[in-house]
Amino acid sequence: MDKLKRGSVTVETALVLPLLIIFFMQLYTAFEMLALYCRVEVALEETAEEAATFLYIRKDSRIAKEQSFLLTETFIREEVSRKIGTKNLSGSVLQGKAMGLSLFRSDIATDGKNVDLVVTYRVKPWYAIGNVGTIQLMNHCKVTAWTGYQKDGSTDEEKKEKTVYITESGSVYHLYRDCTFLDAKVETVLTRDVGGERNSDGKIYYPCELCAQGKEMDTFCYITPYGTRYHKDEGCEALHKSVRAVSLSEVGGRRVCSKCSQRSQNE
Numbered sequence: 001m002d003k004l005k006r007g008s009v010t011v012e013t014a015l016v017l018p019l020l021i022i023f024f025m026q027l028y029t030a031f032e033m034l035a036l037y038c039r040v041e042v043a044l045e046e047t048a049e050e051a052a053t054f055l056y057i058r059k060d061s062r063i064a065k066e067q068s069f070l071l072t073e074t075f076i077r078e079e080v081s082r083k084i085g086t087k088n089l090s091g092s093v094l095q096g097k098a099m100g101l102s103l104f105r106s107d108i109a110t111d112g113k114n115v116d117l118v119v120t121y122r123v124k125p126w127y128a129i130g131n132v133g134t135i136q137l138m139n140h141c142k143v144t145a146w147t148g149y150q151k152d153g154s155t156d157e158e159k160k161e162k163t164v165y166i167t168e169s170g171s172v173y174h175l176y177r178d179c180t181f182l183d184a185k186v187e188t189v190l191t192r193d194v195g196g197e198r199n200s201d202g203k204i205y206y207p208c209e210l211c212a213q214g215k216e217m218d219t220f221c222y223i224t225p226y227g228t229r230y231h232k233d234e235g236c237e238a239l240h241k242s243v244r245a246v247s248l249s250e251v252g253g254r255r256v257c258s259k260c261s262q263r264s265q266n267e
Contacts, residue, residue: 026125036123040084043081048143049143051115052114052144081098081101093124095121095123095134096121100122106119118140121137144243144245162248163246164247165177167244172256172257173246173255177243181257186223186224186239187223189223191230194221206228208230208232208239212229212233217232226259227239
């Protein structure tokens with residue numbers, strides 16, 4: 001009987017142990033992929049910010065010609081790889097190591113205003129054979145080119161041409177890029193409760209003309225602290241404003257943002 005029990009334990013161990021080993025190997029691989037993704041994201045953001053700063057030299061054609069190599073795909077890949085670190089790349093699950101980072105989907109300042117970096121790469125779990133079983137990951141970062149700054153004591157003519165910020169459908173212009181009206185936090189609320197919600201000025205929310213007015217609403221809708229509309233679609237263009245940096249003389253009939261004006265007076 002004892003021999004039978006010992007034999008049963010041996011069989012169970014032989015069946016369970018491989019499953020435990022596979023489970024922990026899968027868990028280790030998942031942590032490795034997550035760590036790699038985070039390292040790539042941080043490196044991509046830092047590189048995008050540096051590239052956006054370099055765009056400002058386009059105002060000097062001589063310097064722009066000498067520094068044009070700074071915004072090539074090869075340079076961007078090398079910068080991202082350097083920021084991640086050779087040790088982290090060589091010991092990671094990244095297939096192809098540094099050369100496995102592809103930026104072919106990136107738009108490196110073709111409009112002279114934005115740096116839109118997209119890096120794709122494949123990771124190779126322990127069970128992958130060749131390209132079979134590999135997983136593709138992608139990191140994305142988009143930043144606006146640096147536009148300089150306004151010096152103190154500038155003349156009236158210089159102040160007229162200072163850089164301000166507008167949206168396509170907005171009726172005001174903004175003195176500060178970080179104005180909360182431009183980058184408002186999107187909040188999710190129950191649609192049945194939106195009638196009782198109030199924005200930061202105590203005003204009620206009305207249905208968005210683009211995505212909510214006259215439409216059957218879902219369980220949840222989306223609002224911003226400084227807006228006056230609730231939205232059915234989280235991706236509604238009215239919810240996520242497209243911001244452009246322009247000269248003050250280009251704002252047309254727009255008036256200055258009240259929040260930016262108050263902030264300017266307090267500085």
